[in-house]
Every structure is written in structure tokens, then in C-alpha cells.
Amino acid sequence: MNIQRDLKAIVPDETRMRSGEQYLDSICDGRNIFIHGKKYDSALRNPELNKTANLRAQIYDALKDPGRVKKGAIFDAEAGAWVSRLHTPPLRKEDWYDKLEILEDVFLDVRHLPSRVGDETIPAVWSMMDGLPFIRDRNPSFANNIERHMQNILWNDPYHVSGNADPKGNRSSNPEDREADLLLRVVKETDAGLIVRGAKYETGAAYANQAFVKPTVANWGGQELSPYAVGFLWNRFNDANVKIVCRDAYSRHDAADRPLSARADEVESMVIFDDALVPWEDVFFYNDTKLANFVRGSLHRYSMFMFMTRLYALGKLYAGVAFLNCDQNSGTKIPQVREKLAELISYKEMAHAFIVGAIETGSVSPAGYWMPNQPMMYSGRYLLCENLHKIIHITRELCGGQPPLTAGHETFFMEEVRDISRKYYSLSDGWDHERRHKLISLTNDLLNSEYSNYRLNFYMFAHSPPFAQKNAIFNSHDFASCSQLARVLADI
Template identity: 25%
Template sequence: MSTGQTYLNRLKDGRNVWFHGSIVQDIAAHPAFAGTVASVARVLDLQDRPETKERLTFVTDNGFRANRAFQVPSEREHIFQRSDSFRLWSDATFGVMSRVAGFYRAQLTGWFIRRELIRSKQPYFPDKIQNYYTYLRDNDLLLTAAGHDPQIDRTKLASELGDLYTAVRILKETEDGIIVRGAKMIATGGPYMDEIMVSPHSPKLQEEQRYAVMFAIPVNHPGVHLICRDSFASEREEDYPLSAHYDEMDAILVFDDALIPWERVFIKDDPDAIWSIRSDQYVSAISLHESIVRLVSKLEFVTAVGNELASSIGIKKFTHVQEKLAELFFQLESIKALLISAEHNAELHTDGGWSPELRQLNTAKNLGNRYYPRAIEILQQLSGAGMLQVPSSIAELHGPLGAKLQTYYRGADRNAQERVKLLKLAWDLVGSQLGGRHELYERFYAGDPVRTYAAQYLEYDKKALSDRVG
């Protein structure tokens, strides 16, 4: 059985995925999810192909083949192997599916490598996270996460908002585990995943101990509901080539007094321990590595679309157009250079794992949340009203008015069919619901940009700079 088919079979597990007020009975067949599910299966099947198997997988210490996101980079060369694997997966979805490519699996690998970091505070953490890592690795399971509290009243602590379905917190403890109630947002790709990691994505205070809990669940865990946003998927593949395949659904998790077994409870009642492992620089570097590889893939795709838009209407000879195209190239090459620098400046950590240099990765991440919106703006400027001057369906080019449309919609260097397909693709990137979601995602997936910029300033080694003027 192929890796993709095995994945499809796993989806038939009774998960409580809510869409338009009812539970989705068959994720793989529902029109709001089917296109993306099929895309995930196709990407997973790359692990079976002779030409890509070695690039995407490695042999574990117990003889399994596992995705390279789970590979412990014990040698410098592993950094480049992991990078190649991330790039292959990202290119397979044009960089628009962020969580299938392996960010959270890479983060889990980092936690496994750094599992001894908080043993003094949480003595059971090392063994639990090792067992969980091994389980996901050997079964090739997909992982996402949910860590933000519901946006209710940011002037109050989670503990001050009352008991009615606010942030996830521990209600009580039993012999079998903890009982949790509340909500977490946002589980990107949650309906398609196998597992979800739940933990705060920002520091908790001591007054919020019951909210300082880190655990993992299978998506079909009893008492857990995934509340989906509206679908941005489309069944009109020709007219919405990205939306038809790559709507990475976002979901809110609601825990209805769910029992979390002790073996899945990694940390509880310890804000400091959670933040120590979540903010560890090695873990940040090994997981952020995947995000920057994906960003390169996505910017390359947007740049390719921009270049083709300009070619299709013969405007590449104009200086102001060249300036805009050059800006796309500048963005792409800047992020690529930072990625290459981070990889070639890889460092060996005391725990025995190599990691790319975090400083360059952070710079690329912080540039990315400004670059991508600007790249989309450039596509708008290159096309002008062109994306709005297309027939409602590509099929109309072969309908009663087809001969006329073939004349009026042709481009400077291509026929009407090719030009309209390009404009439909560009609109899916720029103006569709999926396009709007991606612009918002790239702005905020790493957190509030103001805070991430400030954090880079605070963490930057400024002594060498001071010495030059002191």
C-alpha cells in the first residue's frame, strides 16, 4: 500500500470536524476538503518513488524509513539533506501548503534532541517526548499545532475570563490523566492531520498555571471538536488552480472536558518550563529552517508568475516594469542568500545536533512577513485590471463566442487559452479567498511582526558593534 493510500485510510477515524454546522462524515470525499486531501496524499507518495525516496526519507536506528523532518542532524551534511527534502515537498505544492511540509515535525525533532533541557523542572518530559517523537516518526504521522488563546479580551489574563470555553486549561487530574476544557486557535491544516500539539505560543504567568499545559492528541480524540472556517476550496480546477488543490483549512479546537492520558501530557502547571523548551534557540533554528525553505519556494513561484504576467502583455521593456520585476528578484535572492548562509554557518550543539545559524533564519523570517505582501502588490501592479478582464470560465473560450474570445484574450506572446489560464492563476494568488488568506498568513504566522522585530533586536549580539565605536 502506498504512503498516500495509508494516509487516506487513516482519515477514516471518526474525527469531529465541524463544517457549516455539522460533522463531516468523509473528509476525503467532501468537496470542501477533497482537493487538499488528494494533494497531501500525492505529496506523501513522493516518498515511495525511486527518484525521490532517498531525498525525502532516511533509515532510522530501528530500520524504519522516515521523513527527513524527523532526522536528527548529527552530521553537518544532514542540514543540507533536510533542506533538500523540505524544498522538494514545498515545490510540490508551490510553497502554499505550510504545515504539510514539516515545520511541526521538525520542531518535535528539536524537542526530542533538547529533551534534557528541562528535566530538573519536569523529570518525565524527556521520556515522554522521546516516546512521542518515535511514535510519530516510525508511523510517518502528520503533525500540526494549536497554541493561541481565543481573541476575547486581550486586556485580561486567560484566568480572568471565566469558565465558559475560554482558553484551554486543566479542570482536574485523575489516575488516567488530566481533564481539559476550553479552546485553542488556530490548528492550520488540522482536519487533514494525524496529530495536534497543544501548548501556549506565548509566555504564561504564574497566575495562569492551569493554562500552562503542553500535550498532544490524535485528531479523533474523544471530546475534541475542530471548528472549521469557511472553505476556500473550489471544484473549478481550471479557473482556480490553487484553490482546487491547496486550501490548508484552519480550525479552532474546542475541548469538551476531554481526558488527556498522562503519557500525552508533557508539561503541566509550569509556565517557565514550557517557555524554556518553546523558546530554545536550537529548537527555533531546526524548525524555522523548514519555514525559510518553504518561503523561498513560495517567493520563487510568485516571481515566476510576475515574470509571465509581464511577458504576456509585452511590458518587460519598460523601465518601471523592470524595476518591479527586479524587486521580486531581489526578494527571492535575499531570502535564498540568508538561507544558504544559515546552512553553511551551521553549528554543532552541545546535545549533538547540528542546526543552521538562527540569526540569518530570523532575518529571513522577519523580512518574509513584509516581502510576501509586497510581492502580491507587485503582481497587482503588473496586471492592473487584466485579472478582472477574463471570462468567468476558461471553458467559454470553446463555447459559442469562442472564436471571438480567442482573438480578444490573446497575449503578446501566447494564445488566449494560455493567457487566460495565467490570469486565473494570478487571481487565485492575489484576489481569491485563498489568496487573501495567504497574505494574512504570511504576515502573522510567526507572531506579531512588531514583537518579532523587537525580539530580534533584543537577541542580537550588539557588543561587537559597540566595540567599534567605543
């Protein structure tokens, strides 16, 4: 793929980047969506899913507009068109810095911190590109499928998500020993493709274009072959044999009281495949536990970067909210408050340090990509997730007990209450009762809402549970230099 990195003005006739309207049209396809006790044939017909789909549409439009996102597009000479820079694999260090800058611009443009909008799931395909020689040796047709879908992502700009987690059942047993349809499996091979049955949890399935579906099983019990060892690209969410069962959305609030979550909630769904056909051209691996383990082991090689950019942005937001809450009443002059704010700043800077350090000490991957330093990325991911709850609690402490005790905007601004609100909440000309209520609303959404609790749980498990993250740190680290230092000092 011949990517030209000189930035020019985007010419509409020479772009393969979607508009928001094109994306929204693409998901009106007659799906079986279940949410809030009702069935819908389109995410746009449900008010909460519609919010999130429209947020993704805003991102599509923002990436196409250099006035909104400066580096959102890059020219692909092979395609003869502009493509999304978030979708292009990183061929040099600067590409990672560009992606970080793009995401920061996007967050500001859409006034939200979305976690699952495609850029963080497409890197799993880059990881498979690194493994193409191994995959081709196992099955050449699977390697060809991966290459073709890599090009499809770049040239057709789909909203791409991931299907990893599943209803686990008894984790101590092999997949074959669990209830038959609990984990996704192949039940039949046909000339047209594989017939699959089972369930997967996917964020965004109700409003995405495609998903990379794969197993989470880490221990196959020494098996070489297994119908559960299957990975594929799923792009037919409107299949009659597929049901999308969504969790309740946390966005059913007024934006005046919940400025983040009311705008959009990235809803997870349990996607049930009931004898659904996966065409052979969409299969990435099948009936090969070694190949499944290989893909699983390298899955987060690049997506960790996108994951950590969100934690970096969250660190900024918590520090900013805490600072404003303290500064409005001159609390920032108090040494003990500054000490707590310093902890929030340190978390944010730790995130930035891991990101920059991993880029600068990275290396060229087998596919020719610039791969961030893996032990550093794994360590950063774990430490940021491990300390997130502490950062949230420090922010709560700094913001005080008034936000969760304050009335919602409908009550706060009632005619009979407005003067009371003005009297007890106005601090200065710069911080009158109206501005303070806006800050309190954001503070509550970040710290005291359903959405805030969900987000903490999400970051704990989104990239695998803590024990698996620590195992990844161990497996990726070369202990040679550590051991050498210990041996020299011990004289052994």
C-alpha cells in the same frame, strides 16, 4: 537514533514510511467535524477537506518514490528501516540542503505550495530535544514522553500538526482572570491523565493524525504554577469530547479558474476540548510556567527554516508569474518593467541568502543537531513577512489590470464567445488565448482571490505577529560587537 545517510533504493519491506492510502485510512476514524454548516465523521466525506487530505496523501507517496522526490527517504539503522528525511533531525549542514531540495521537489510534484503538511511543525519537537536536560531536571517523566514521541514521529510517520493559537479574550489579564474556558486549561488530574477544557486553533485538525498542543501565553504574571501551562501530544481527534469547527474552505472553485486554491486549501479549525482526557504518557509539561516559557521561547528554533522555504518558494512563484505576464507581450524589454522584476528577484534572492547564510553560520545545538544561525533566521523571517505585501503589489502592477477583468473559463470558452476570446486574447503562436487564460487563472488565484488574501494574512501571523517576531530578533542578538564598534569610534 542511528541515521545512515548513504542513499539506496527503497525496499518496500524495510520502510516505516506511509503510503498515501495508509494515511487516508488512518483519518477515517469518526471525528466530529463541522464545516459549511454540516457535520461530518470524516474529512474524506467533505469535498473540500477531501481535496487537502488527498494532497497530503500525494506527498506521502511522492516521498516514498525516488523517481518523484530524490532524497525523500533515509535509512535508520536503529529501526532497521527507511524513514522520511523530512522527519529526521538535522545532524549536519547537508541535512538542511537536503530538506530544501526535497521540499522543492514536492512542490513541483504535487503542483502546489502547501504550508502546513507536517515538516514545519515536527521541528518544535526537535527544539524540546535540545532542552531535555532542563526538562528532565523539572520532571523526568515529561522528558521521557518527549523522547518516546520523537521516536514515534520518526518510525510511524504520522501527519503531525500544531495547536498554538487560541481565542485570546482580554490580553491585559492573566489566564486565570479571563473567562474560565476561553484558554485551554487542566480542570482535573486523574490516575489516567489530565482532563482538559478549552479551545485551540489548529491547521489541519480535521485530517491530521496528531497535534502538539501548547499555550501562547508569554506573561504569566510571575506565577510558578498554572493549570494553563500545559503542553501535550494529542492523537485522538475522534474523541467524543472533542469538536473540530472548521473555517469555510476557499477551494470551492473550478481548478480551471483557481489552479492553486481549488486543488487544496489547508483549513484551520477551532478544536474544542470539553473535558477530554490526555493520558500522562502524552504530557510534555504541566503546571510549570518556567517550563512553558522555555518551550515557547525555543518553539521556532528549527521550524523557521521550513517556514522560510515557503516564502522562498512564494518569491519564486511571484517572480515567475510576473515575468511570464510581461514577457508574453515583450514587456520585459522595457527598462521600467525590468526594474520592477528586479525587485521581485531581490526578494527571492534575499530569502535564499537568509536560508543559506543561516545554515552556513549555524552551530551544534545541545542535542547535537545543526542549528541554523538564530538571529539570522529571526531577521530573515521578519523581513520576508514584512515585505510580502509589497511583492504581491509589485506583481499586481506588472501583471496589469486585465486578469481580474477576464471572464472565467466557462464563459471564456463558450461557443458564442470562443472566437471573441481568440481575437482579443491571442498574442502569438506561443501565447494563444488558451495558454493566456491558464496564466490569467493562476495570476488571479495568486493576486485577486480569497485564497491570496488569506495567504497574506497567514504569513503575517503564522509564526507570531510582527511585534513578537521583532522581539525575538532583539532577544536572540548579541549586541557586544555592535557596542564595541560604537565604543571604539566614540573613544569611550
